[in-house]
Amino acid sequence: MTPPKPSNARALAGIGRSLSRILAIFMKEMVQMRRDRITFSVMVAVPILQLTLFGFAINTDPRHLATAVLLKDEGPLTRSILSGLRQSSYFDIIAQARSEAEGEAMLRSGRISYLIVVPENFERDFVRGERPEILIAADASDPVAASGPVSAVREVALRALAADFERLPATLRPDPSPVNVVVHRQYNPAGITAYNIVPGLLGVILTMTLIMVTSIALTREIEHGTIEALLSTPVRPLEMMIGKTTPYIIVGVIQTLVVVTASVVIFRIPFEGDVIIFAFAIVVFIMTNLILGYLISTAARTQMQAMQMTFFVFLPSILLSGFMFPFRAMPEWARAIGECLPITHFLRMVREVTLKGAGAADIVGDLWPLLVIMSVLATIAVMRFRRTLD
Amino acid sequence: MAEELVIDVKGLTKKFGGKTVVDHFDLAVPKGLIYGFLGPNGSGKTTTIRMVCGLLKPDEGSGACLGFDVIRESAAIKERVGYMTQKFSLYEDLSIRENLEFIARLYSLDDRKRRVAAALADLGLEARATQLAGKLSGGWKQRLALAACMIHEPRLLLLDEPTAGVDPKARRDFWDTIRHYARQGVTTLVSTHYMDEAVQCDRIAYIAYGRKLLDAPTREIPARIGLQGFEIVADDLEEPARRLKDAAGVDVIARFGAAIHACGRDEVALEAAVRPLAAIPGAKLTPIRPGLEEAFIYLMNEARDNFE
Numbered sequence: 021m022t023p024p025k026p027s028n029a030r031a032l033a034g035i036g037r038s039l040s041r042i043l044a045i046f047m048k049e050m051v052q053m054r055r056d057r058i059t060f061s062v063m064v065a066v067p068i069l070q071l072t073l074f075g076f077a078i079n080t081d082p083r084h085l086a087t088a089v090l091l092k093d094e095g096p097l098t099r100s101i102l103s104g105l106r107q108s109s110y111f112d113i114i115a116q117a118r119s120e121a122e123g124e125a126m127l128r129s130g131r132i133s134y135l136i137v138v139p140e141n142f143e144r145d146f147v148r149g150e151r152p153e154i155l156i157a158a159d160a161s162d163p164v165a166a167s168g169p170v171s172a173v174r175e176v177a178l179r180a181l182a183a184d185f186e187r188l189p190a191t192l193r194p195d196p197s198p199v200n201v202v203v204h205r206q207y208n209p210a211g212i213t214a215y216n217i218v219p220g221l222l223g224v225i226l227t228m229t230l231i232m233v234t235s236i237a238l239t240r241e242i243e244h245g246t247i248e249a250l251l252s253t254p255v256r257p258l259e260m261m262i263g264k265t266t267p268y269i270i271v272g273v274i275q276t277l278v279v280v281t282a283s284v285v286i287f288r289i290p291f292e293g294d295v296i297i298f299a300f301a302i303v304v305f306i307m308t309n310l311i312l313g314y315l316i317s318t319a320a321r322t323q324m325q326a327m328q329m330t331f332f333v334f335l336p337s338i339l340l341s342g343f344m345f346p347f348r349a350m351p352e353w354a355r356a357i358g359e360c361l362p363i364t365h366f367l368r369m370v371r372e373v374t375l376k377g378a379g380a381a382d383i384v385g386d387l388w389p390l391l392v393i394m395s396v397l398a399t400i401a402v403m404r405f406r407r408t409l410d
Numbered sequence: 411m412a413e414e415l416v417i418d419v420k421g422l423t424k425k426f427g428g429k430t431v432v433d434h435f436d437l438a439v440p441k442g443l444i445y446g447f448l449g450p451n452g453s454g455k456t457t458t459i460r461m462v463c464g465l466l467k468p469d470e471g472s473g474a475c476l477g478f479d480v481i482r483e484s485a486a487i488k489e490r491v492g493y494m495t496q497k498f499s500l501y502e503d504l505s506i507r508e509n510l511e512f513i514a515r516l517y518s519l520d521d522r523k524r525r526v527a528a529a530l531a532d533l534g535l536e537a538r539a540t541q542l543a544g545k546l547s548g549g550w551k552q553r554l555a556l557a558a559c560m561i562h563e564p565r566l567l568l569l570d571e572p573t574a575g576v577d578p579k580a581r582r583d584f585w586d587t588i589r590h591y592a593r594q595g596v597t598t599l600v601s602t603h604y605m606d607e608a609v610q611c612d613r614i615a616y617i618a619y620g621r622k623l624l625d626a627p628t629r630e631i632p633a634r635i636g637l638q639g640f641e642i643v644a645d646d647l648e649e650p651a652r653r654l655k656d657a658a659g660v661d662v663i664a665r666f667g668a669a670i671h672a673c674g675r676d677e678v679a680l681e682a683a684v685r686p687l688a689a690i691p692g693a694k695l696t697p698i699r700p701g702l703e704e705a706f707i708y709l710m711n712e713a714r715d716n717f718e
Binding site for chain 2: 036037040041043044045047048051052055056244245246247248249250251252253254255256
């Protein structure tokens with residue numbers, strides 16, 4: 021056996037020293053994180069607050085909307101429909117309009133959000149199988165708010181009528197099959213806002229808290245004057261970055277566990293995908309955010325500046341990533357910006373994994389852009405740090 | 411070369427935004443010496459120290475520190491130098507022990523536990539090891555900072571105004587420690603603007619506006635400048651002070667307790683200016699041999715005249 025070459029031994033010793041320096045910064049950051057109540061509470065409170073707000077308070081599926089009805093025909097079927105609409109909890113029928121003009125005036129004034137018109141000869145046409153129309157005039161100034169109740173009307177009406185059909189002899193029942201097909205397509209019991217928002221929320225929470233805590237990683241050292249002593253030691257830029265960001269990977273993982281647990285237990289969001297793939301995607305995303313925050317801290321002179329700079333990341337992350345608004349609906353240039361944001365790729369991955377049960381092959385298309393973004397950010401951060409020495 | 415030079419730099423120059431902060435600075439520090447950097451605020455002392463220990467890259471000049479090139483081998487210099495910054499730069503939210511452990515890990519010390527324990531014992535802080543560094547008084551912070559930059563047993567200690575804001579007793583203790591290290595062969599480069607610290611140094615470089623005006627063994631400095639002087643005592647010191655202010659031949663007027671020291675390099679001119687003061691009621695003139703303090707005031711005045 022040949023003894024190891026001296027150059028190998030020296031290289032090993034070098035790696036050992038490097039690890040020791042990373043560990044030094046890592047341990048120091050852990051202690052500081054534990055003692056810094058404000059940062060700590062941001063990391064705990066933000067996920068809880070956002071989950072509550074987005075998960076419960078913000079709902080794009082509103083209920084109890086003020087509604088008026090205009091009945092041009094009355095009978096048992098019409099009454100069934102009305103009681104069905106009341107029970108759906110979408111509509112609070114607060115008035116009966118006597119004419120179309122009156123109904124429209126109520127709609128215009130904002131007293132009601134919906135006007136439901138049952139046409140003349142509705143009962144007769146229905147029994148004849150002529151599929152009469154129920155007209156819904158909706159205040160669609162908020163298109164998102166309007167879509168839920170509108171699609172509910174058809175479902176509600178048909179369900180209400182179905183009960184009446186039950187009492188009819190089989191020969192007198194209208195053929196329900198074409199109707200039923202429409203019903204099941206239109207009414208989507210999974211169309212709950214939280215299903216879409218909560219997984220996306222994980223991305224927003226991780227982006228906001230992790231970028232915020234690392235964006236002050238270096239500025240805090242500069243403001244406290246500790247940077248000078250730190251730089252006079254043998255620590256290297258890459259070691260500094262690794263030592264300063266790794267403690268927060270743990271924080272990100274804990275936040276993820278909280279949000280995922282809440283998603284499954286409270287919001288009953290299905291988790292269909294591969295846990296290992298999901299975990300890997302999350303760790304890459306967490307690291308990307310930490311490095312992005314660290315990069316900000318190499319540019320900012322004060323903690324205040326760092327905070328202001330983080331908003332340049334937060335706003336597009338919420339608006340252009342597909343979290344708030346559909347990604348495909350945006351113009352080309354906005355989508356280009358969105359593609360550069362880590363959260364855009366993360367949202368796609370997390371929705372695919374949690375809701376669609378995607379596997380490794382399905383998320384590769386968004387994993388590699390994330391890895392590219394991370395490497396580019398890391399390179400710039402390390403290079404920038406070198407310059408801050410002077 | 412007879413003596414081993416720990417720091418040997420030539421022509422160091424540093425500009426910040428077009429302003430020359432350090433201007434062609436030469437420095438040769440022999441092993442085991444306590445070398446003082448004296449000069450007014452903003453004279454480039456800190457910048458020079460930072461260039462010597464590899465924290466800043468000089469724009470011009472070259473040289474070696476502990477035998478390593480100050481431009482190309484700054485990493486090696488950082489491993490072997492102890493640098494104590496002007497402002498307390500340990501972590502106030504870390505305990506005394508955590509601070510020392512942090513520094514020991516940064517220098518990858520093998521016997522970390524032993525060295526931290528030894529440093530705590532030297533400081534006499536074993537009982538308070540878990541106390542947060544931010545809770546310490548100014549004097550204790552400074553001792554902790556010194557212990558932290560000595561933990562890897564450097565052969566060169568760079569101290570940037572180490573006793574600013576520290577009481578006189580703590581300052582004396584601090585200097586006892588520095589001299590203790592010097593006897594063990596540790597070289598010290600210390601910047602200060604306290605006169606009582608300057609006299610503790612073996613050799614002094616006086617810097618003003620980025621230039622070295624004087625570099626000599628401390629005890630030779632008064633003779634080098636060649637000042638003559640008078641001590642003036644009077645009932646009302648305002649009167650002689652006013653009359654001496656712009657008098658020819660008087661280079662230095664400084665108040666020392668209840669007396670004024672008037673000094674100048676031209677003995678004849680000085681006497682001509684001072685003698686008439688004997689007519690002031692209660693005035694008494696005594697020839698003195700001006701010391702370091704007068705010498706430095708003289709240097710500072712000269713520098714001001716040359717650069718402003």
